[in-house]
Amino acid sequence: MSAAASIHARIRVAHPGFTLDVDLALPGRGVTALFGHSGSGKTTCLRAFAGLEPAASGFLSVNGETWLDSGRRHRVPVHRRALGYVFQEASLFPHLSVYQNLEYGRRRRPPAPAAPSADIADLTGLLGIGHLLDRRPQTLSGGERQRVAIARALLASPRLLLMDEPLAALDHARKAEILPYLERLRDALDIPVIYVSHSPDEVIRLADHLVLLSGGRVAASGPLASTLARLDLPPGFFDDASVVIDGTVVAHDPDYHFSTVAFPGGELRITRPSPDVPGRALRIRIKAGDVSLALQPPDGTTIANSLPARIVEQIPAADPGHVLLSLDLGAGTRLSARITRHSRDRLGLAPGRQVWAQVKAVAVLV
Numbered sequence: 223m224s225a226a227a228s229i230h231a232r233i234r235v236a237h238p239g240f241t242l243d244v245d246l247a248l249p250g251r252g253v254t255a256l257f258g259h260s261g262s263g264k265t266t267c268l269r270a271f272a273g274l275e276p277a278a279s280g281f282l283s284v285n286g287e288t289w290l291d292s293g294r295r296h297r298v299p300v301h302r303r304a305l306g307y308v309f310q311e312a313s314l315f316p317h318l319s320v321y322q323n324l325e326y327g328r329r330r331r332p333p334a335p336a337a338p339s340a341d342i343a344d345l346t347g348l349l350g351i352g353h354l355l356d357r358r359p360q361t362l363s364g365g366e367r368q369r370v371a372i373a374r375a376l377l378a379s380p381r382l383l384l385m386d387e388p389l390a391a392l393d394h395a396r397k398a399e400i401l402p403y404l405e406r407l408r409d410a411l412d413i414p415v416i417y418v419s420h421s422p423d424e425v426i427r428l429a430d431h432l433v434l435l436s437g438g439r440v441a442a443s444g445p446l447a448s449t450l451a452r453l454d455l456p457p458g459f460f461d462d463a464s465v466v467i468d469g470t471v472v473a474h475d476p477d478y479h480f481s482t483v484a485f486p487g488g489e490l491r492i493t494r495p496s497p498d499v500p501g502r503a504l505r506i507r508i509k510a511g512d513v514s515l516a517l518q519p520p521d522g523t524t525i526a527n528s529l530p531a532r533i534v535e536q537i538p539a540a541d542p543g544h545v546l547l548s549l550d551l552g553a554g555t556r557l558s559a560r561i562t563r564h565s566r567d568r569l570g571l572a573p574g575r576q577v578w579a580q581v582k583a584v585a586v587l588v
């Protein structure tokens with residue numbers, strides 16, 4: 223990560239009874255998820271990035287532009303920070319059409335924007351709102367309103383997009399409808415997005431980088447895959463230890479609805495409801511409880527995936543009868559496994575040992 227193409231934030235905000243104190247180095251593009259329980263300081267952190275927390279002190283630079291440097295008494299006011307802010311409830315102007323709302327966003331663009339600017343046609347295409355341009359916000363579904371709010375924020379050519387629980391007000395069906403648009407956006411945008419959520423599924427599906435916040439402090443921060451694969455992740459964030467693997471479909475058997483997904487270090491075969499196109503990128507989540515281990519290549523099993531692996535780390539699990547193991551599948555790809563202490567001792571499993579990891583269930587996230 224070059225110093226110019228990234229976000230550096232060393233920020234402290236002291237409220238009566240709560241202090242946010244974070245030191246973060248974040249990537250200059252892609253989605254960073256700020257994840258944590260209610261009251262952990264996620265919104266306070268976003269507000270400090272936006273310049274909305276008068277009590278914030280410290281240092282903040284976004285892709286080479288310094289927005290806060292208390293030591294030098296430098297503080298860029300909120301209206302001079304080129305950022306987009308999308309809230310839980312889309313705050314569109316009710317008396318304006320969708321197109322006029324988008325125009326409002328475009329008028330907020332600085333005369334010489336730092337980043338290449340998307341136009342209304344690009345963004346309406348990307349977010350699937352081209353057919354809504356003449357409508358008033360109150361005639362739109364919650365998901366449609368959010369997509370318009372995101373497009374409006376991006377039309378101002380921000381250097382940074384802040385999203386505070388943008389899906390929290392939507393029901394399950396509307397969330398499922400909007401997520402693919404957010405994925406397209408993530409892949410198309412050249413600016414960093416900081417995405418606040420307390421939904422593990424959303425975070426695991428969308429994020430490139432993960433920040434765990436607890437009591438106003440950073441409990442962990444790093445690339446999504448390597449951070450999730452850490453066995454020492456603080457408890458209470460996710461229901462189960464798991465890994466995510468970004469793979470590519472390399473073959474599809476339409477008869478058995480079977481896709482072969484390649485990733486650095488191996489391949490997985492997964493059953494798919496509809497045909498897959500080779501070349502398609504898939505993000506896969508495997509929970510530690512869905513991985514069992516064998517010393518020999520398993521024979522006569524219904525489990526489709528048995529992967530050669532090497533145990534690299536072992537720690538006690540939260541419950542005393544189990545241990546968590548981290549396995550290297552090759553090329554740096556990790557798998558976590560939760561097994562009983564009894565099985566570990568019976569098979570003599572320890573770091574360095576070669577095993578076969580049997581994957582009982584795979585969740586395809588994208």
Ligand SMILES: Nc1ncnc2c1ncn2[C@@H]1O[C@H](COP(=O)(O)OP(=O)(O)OP(=O)(O)O)[C@@H](O)[C@H]1O
Nearest residue numbers: 237238240258259260261262263264265266267420
């Ligand atoms: N202006 C303020 N004055 C005093 N306390 C504040 C202020 N703003 C936030 N807090 C407190 O700071 C803590 C963190 O709040 P924040 O909204 O950042 O948490 P969060 O992680 O976003 O929570 P949620 O998921 O519920 O939105 C809370 O205890 C909140 O009451």
